[in-house]
Amino acid sequence: xxxxxxxxxxxxxxxxxxxxxxxxxxxxxxxxxxxxxxxxxxxxxxxxxxxxxxxxxxxxxxxxxxxxxxxxxxxxxxxxxxxxxxxxxxxxxxxxxxxxxxxxxxxxxxxxxxxxxxxxxxxxxxxxxxxxxxxxxxxxxxxxxxxxxxxxxxxxxxxxxxxxxxxxxxxxxxxxxxxxxxxxxxxxxxxxxxxxxxxxxxxxxxxxxxxxx
Numbered sequence: 001x002x003x004x005x006x007x008x009x010x011x012x013x014x015x016x017x018x019x020x021x022x023x024x025x026x027x028x029x030x031x032x033x034x035x036x037x038x039x040x041x042x043x044x045x046x047x048x049x050x051x052x053x054x055x056x057x058x059x060x061x062x063x064x065x066x067x068x069x070x071x072x073x074x075x076x077x078x079x080x081x082x083x084x085x086x087x088x089x090x091x092x093x094x095x096x097x098x099x100x101x102x103x104x105x106x107x108x109x110x111x112x113x114x115x116x117x118x119x120x121x122x123x124x125x126x127x128x129x130x131x132x133x134x135x136x137x138x139x140x141x142x143x144x145x146x147x148x149x150x151x152x153x154x155x156x157x158x159x160x161x162x163x164x165x166x167x168x169x170x171x172x173x174x175x176x177x178x179x180x181x182x183x184x185x186x187x188x189x190x191x192x193x194x195x196x197x198x199x200x201x202x203x204x205x206x207x208x209x210x211x212x213x
Contacts, residue, residue, distance in 0.1 A: 002083070002113060002153055002169070002170070002171045003033065003112070003114070004031060004032070004033050004111075004112040005031070005032055005108045005110065005112060005139075006031050006032070006109050006111070006112075006210055007027070007029060007030065007032060007038065007107055007108050008030070008109045008110075008210070009029050009109060009136060010027060010029055011026065011027040011028070011039055013136065014039055014041075014062060014107045014136060015062050017107070017136045018041050018060060018136075018138065018181070019059075019060065020059075020060040020061055021060070021061040021062065022061075022062055023062055023063055025062045025063060025064050026064075027064070034067050034068040034081060034083040035067065036066070037064045037065065038064065038067055038151075039062050039063070040064070040105070040106060040141070040143065040151055041062055041104060041105040041107065041185075042060065042063060042104040042105075042143065043060045043061075043100070043101070043185040065104075065143055065149050065150055065151050066148050066150040066151070067150070067151060067152075067153075068081030069081060069082050069143075069144045069151065069152050070144070070146055070150070072092050081150070082152055083153065084152055084155045085142060085153070085155065086156075086169065088154065088196060096143070097142055097189065097192070100185060100186050100192065102144070102145075103142055103184055104141050104142065104143050104151060104185070105138040105139070105140070105141065105174070105181065106140075106141045106151065106171075107137070108130075108136070108137060108139060109130060109136055109137075110128050110129065110130040110207055110210060111129055111130070111170075111171055111173075112126050112128050112129075113126075113128075113158070113162055113165070113167040113169075114126065114127075114167060115127050115165045117166055125166070126209065127162070127165045127206055128206065128207045128208065129170075129204035129206055130204065130207055131202045131205070132205045133176065134176050134202075137173055137174070137176070137202070138174045138181060139154070139171040139173055139174070140153070140171075140173075140184055141153045142154065153171050154171065154172045155170060155172060156169065156172055156196070157169060157170075160204060161205060161206055162204055170204070172196050174195070174202070175201045180195055183195050
C-alpha cells in the first residue's frame with residue numbers, strides 16, 4: 001500500500017516536466033503523506049467541478065490538493081480518509097473515474113511501499129521505488145469535489161521488483177508517453193480504463209531510503 005511518496009523538486013520543475021500551467025502552487029519539494037497537501041495536475045475547471053467548456057481541451061494545470069478523500073457515509077470509520085483506490089469498479093469511485101474532469105496525475109520522484117518482512121527491531125520493511133528512466137513520474141489518480149478538494153491514488157497488484165520485495169500493491173505509474181497521459185486526463189472511460197488495466201509497463205527499480213541518503 002502506498003502511504004508515503006517523495007516529490008524532491010520544486011513546482012516549477014514539475015510544471016515544466018508535464019507541460020502544465022504553474023498557477024500559485026508554492027511547492028518547494030519534500031515528502032507527502034496522507035492528510036497533507038500535494039501538487040496535482042488536472043485538466044478540470046479552475047475552482048469548481050462541472051462540465052468543461054465545449055470546443056477544446058483545457059490546458060493541464062498544477063494545483064494543491066489534499067491526499068485522502070472522505071469515506072462514504074456508511075463507512076465503519078467515517079473519520080478515516082481514503083488514500084488509495086484499489087477497486088476501480090467500486091460505485092464510490094466510478095462516477096468520478098468516468099468523468100475525465102476528475103482524473104488527475106500525481107507527480108513524484110520516488111514512492112514508498114511496505115514489504116512483508118521486518119527489520120531487526122521488528123518494524124515492517126519500507127521499500128523505495130522509482131522508474132529508472134523517469135526522474136519525475138506521474139501516478140494515476142482521481143479527485144473528489146469536497147469542502148477541501150482531495151485526491152486518491154489508483155493502485156494495482158504489485159509486479160516486478162515491488163512484488164519480489166514482498167509488496168502487495170503498487171501505484172499505477174503511467175509510462176513516459178504524452179498520449180497515455182492525455183488519454184487519462186481527457187479520454188472517455190473505455191480508453192482511460194484501458195490505460196490503468198493494461199499490464200504493468202513501467203518497471204520500478206528499488207532505491208535507497210531518501211532519509212538515509
